[in-house]
Amino acid sequence: xxxxxxxxxxxxxxxxxxxxxxxxxxxxxxxxxxxxxxxxxxxxxxxxxxxxxxxxxxxxxxxxxxxxxxxxxxxxxxxxxxxxxxxxxxxxxxxxxxxxxxxxxxxxxxxxxxxxxxxxxxxxxxxxxxxxxxxxxxxxxxxxxxxxxxxxxxxxxxxxxxxxxxxxxxxxxxxxxxxxxxxxxxxxxxxxxxxxxxxxxxxxxxxxxxxxxxxxxxxxxxxxxxxxxxxxxxxxxxxxxxxxxxxxxxxxxxxx
Amino acid sequence: xxxxxxxxxxxxxxxxxxxxxxxxxxxxxxxxxxxxxxxxxxxxxxxxxxxxxxxxxxxxxxxxxxxxxxxxxxxxxxxxxxxxxxxxxxxxxxxxxxxxxxxxxxxxxxxxxxxxxxxxxxxxxxxxxxxxxxxxxxxxxxxxxxxxxxxxxxxxxxxxxxxxxxxxxxxxxxxxxxxxxxxxxxxxxxxxxxxxxxxxxxxxxxxxxxxxxxxxxxxx
Numbered sequence: 001x002x003x004x005x006x007x008x009x010x011x012x013x014x015x016x017x018x019x020x021x022x023x024x025x026x027x028x029x030x031x032x033x034x035x036x037x038x039x040x041x042x043x044x045x046x047x048x049x050x051x052x053x054x055x056x057x058x059x060x061x062x063x064x065x066x067x068x069x070x071x072x073x074x075x076x077x078x079x080x081x082x083x084x085x086x087x088x089x090x091x092x093x094x095x096x097x098x099x100x101x102x103x104x105x106x107x108x109x110x111x112x113x114x115x116x117x118x119x120x121x122x123x124x125x126x127x128x129x130x131x132x133x134x135x136x137x138x139x140x141x142x143x144x145x146x147x148x149x150x151x152x153x154x155x156x157x158x159x160x161x162x163x164x165x166x167x168x169x170x171x172x173x174x175x176x177x178x179x180x181x182x183x184x185x186x187x188x189x190x191x192x193x194x195x196x197x198x199x200x201x202x203x204x205x206x207x208x209x210x211x212x213x214x215x216x217x218x219x220x221x222x223x224x225x226x227x228x229x230x231x232x233x234x235x236x237x238x239x240x241x242x243x244x245x246x247x248x249x250x251x252x253x254x255x256x
Numbered sequence: 257x258x259x260x261x262x263x264x265x266x267x268x269x270x271x272x273x274x275x276x277x278x279x280x281x282x283x284x285x286x287x288x289x290x291x292x293x294x295x296x297x298x299x300x301x302x303x304x305x306x307x308x309x310x311x312x313x314x315x316x317x318x319x320x321x322x323x324x325x326x327x328x329x330x331x332x333x334x335x336x337x338x339x340x341x342x343x344x345x346x347x348x349x350x351x352x353x354x355x356x357x358x359x360x361x362x363x364x365x366x367x368x369x370x371x372x373x374x375x376x377x378x379x380x381x382x383x384x385x386x387x388x389x390x391x392x393x394x395x396x397x398x399x400x401x402x403x404x405x406x407x408x409x410x411x412x413x414x415x416x417x418x419x420x421x422x423x424x425x426x427x428x429x430x431x432x433x434x435x436x437x438x439x440x441x442x443x444x445x446x447x448x449x450x451x452x453x454x455x456x457x458x459x460x461x462x463x464x465x466x467x468x469x470x471x472x473x474x475x476x
Contacts, residue, residue, distance in 0.1 A: 054378055084386055091384025101379035105397050105474050114393055115383035149476025160379075167383055 002029040005065060005171060005202050006051070012059030013046055020046050021057070022226035028171075033203045035213035035234070038223035039249060044206045047223070048173050051204070052093045053086050064092050065170060091119050094164030095173040098180050100156040102148040102163070108135060109144045112163045120167065134162040138192050154185030158192055165196065172196065174205040190216075210253050214238050222246045262445045269436050276432030277453055279346075283418040283428060284457070286350050288411050291357020298358055299365025300391075313362070320359035325417045328352040333424045349421035353414060360410045368399035401472055408465030412458045419454075429453060 006028040013021035020043045028034055036044040049055040051062055053070045062069040069089055071078055081089075102111050112131035116122045122130070135141045138158040140151075148156050157177055164172060174193065178186045190212050197203060197216050207213050213220055213234065220237045222230040222245075230237065230246045241247040266273075301313040320328070332355075333348040343351065372395055380390040422431035433450040437443045 052382055054381060087381070087384050087386045090381055093382075095379075095382040097375060097379065097382075099373075099375050101373075101375035103376065103379070103394055103398075104476075105401065115385065118389050118393065119384040147475050149474065163383065 002031060004028070005030045005032070006204075007063040008047075008051075008060070009062075010060035011047065011050060011057060011062065013043070013050060013055060013057040020226050021050070023060070024226075024228055026221065026228065028202065028204070031200045031202055032218050033197045033201075033216055034205070034219045034221060035217040036204065036206045036221045036223055037208075037210065037213060037249070037253075038229070039252075042223040043226045044223040045175055048095075048175055048204060048206050051171075051173060052090045052095055054095075056080070064089070067092075087119075091115075091167060092169060093171045093173055094167055094169035095175065096157070096161045096164050096177045098176040100148070100153070100160045100180070102156055102160055104148050107145045107147055108140065108151070108159045108162075111148070111159060112166050115163065115167050130166050131162075134166045135159070137195075138162045139188075152185060153181045154188045157181065157185075157189045161189070161192055161196075165201070170202065172201055172203045174203065174207070176206050176208065178207070178209060208253070210238070210250070222249065224249075257445065262442055265436070265440045265442060265446075266449070269432075272427075272432050273429070273436070276427060276429040279427060280415070280418050280429040280454075281457065283346075283349060283353065283421060283426070284411075284415040287353035287357055287418070288414050290350070290354040291414065292361050292407070294354060294358035295361025296365055298362025299369060302362060302366040303369045304387075317359040317362050320355055321363070325352070325356050326420050326423065328356055329420050329424060345421065345424040345426045349418075349424060349426050353417055353421075356417065357410065357414050360413075361407065364403045364406050364410065365399060368402035369395060371402055372398050397472075401469075401474070404465060404469055404472075408462055411461050411465075415454065415457050415461070 004027060006026070008024055008026040011021050011024040012019065024043075024047055036047065038044045046055055050057045051064075051069065057070070061071070067089065070081055070086060072081055073079070080086075103114070106114065109128060109131045112134060113124070113127040116127035116130055117124065132141060132144065135144050138161060140155055140158055140162070143151060143155060143159075148159070151159065161177070177193070178189050181189065186209070190209065193203070193205070194216055205213070205217070215234075217234050219231060220234045221228055222237065222243075224230075224245050230241065230243050232242075237246070238250060241250060298313055298317060301309050302317070305313060329349055329352040332343065332352040333345055336343060336348065376394055376398070377390060380394045385394070418428060419430040421428055422434070425431070429450055433446050437446050440446070
């Protein structure tokens, strides 16, 4: 029996009066690779961002390794945890973004070293060698002292993934990491993610790359209007969708 | 224009003029320094403060920026003494200029911070940095580069504004020059000379700004 890593219970999220997550439940075991698919506005990115508290949520709970994320209930009152505690919890997950979000004033190495030194408390030399290791892993060791502005989109995204993964997170979150890339640069990023999956990294991916989701995931979640519309292993999901919604979505997303 | 006579008078007056120059530089330096430190906090409050704090600080900057510097200088010298705070002209002047400078720097800092894409903060949060670490290592350095050219302008404005302290009797360069003119009647020569010295100060500030800009430029 593998260990439960992530447990989401009845997750509710509102922007003002608009409810974007209407009760999401999801359990994820250590080592799983779950792709979250769905049309825009279905809540998939929002769900991902709740897991590391980039979004507040109004109801339900998220647990990573048994720890309740972001909120605690004291005497029956639900309270947001202290900012430093949330920062510490965020370091349990790593995140890669659609827009890379590398720090433009730091070299590739410095981008990776910042978290290692300030959050993980490593010394400069140790952090540098970890940065070297991960840049080598994503095939960019030769760019270690380049600034983000000197790298292509695909290279920037690979550095951004290295920055997240170097922190040794329990869970990696990928938020549409190939959506901002030119088509010919998509593959190099997908290859990196695939390699991480093969290493047994636990990953949640929000993606529009259906073929990739099909190949790399152990499970697929289809989000529909703020709820989980359907979930299962990729073969069943993509080949014989159970709900009409998913069938429609797959048809429109050119998976065949 | 009698050049030898002017040079003669210039030589005779070199000590008071140099003292005046020193006072002008001190005023400028102190008010830029204090104003910038205060201004960073003003900018932070404008960007990240709780609503009521934002309103109060917004009121402060709008009020200060809408008031002539001369009025601030006169107020801090003459008005503060009526409520029991007795500052000498030098201190009162520094206070007024620092406050003026802080409201401008505050706006610069706010603008620079708001120009940084939201993704930067999110990426910093995602690797587990606290708010103060995020500001110190990610937002601050980017905002500094962004605000630097405008900050150099503000610094030059402060040097020019330092002349206003002559009104409340601070013996800075302009007041020394005027005293000299009233004795020698060489107004053209000595005003021109004072103008030249102010130009040298501001030109140095500008070169210094360029230098820092070049030093901190990010290659792309």
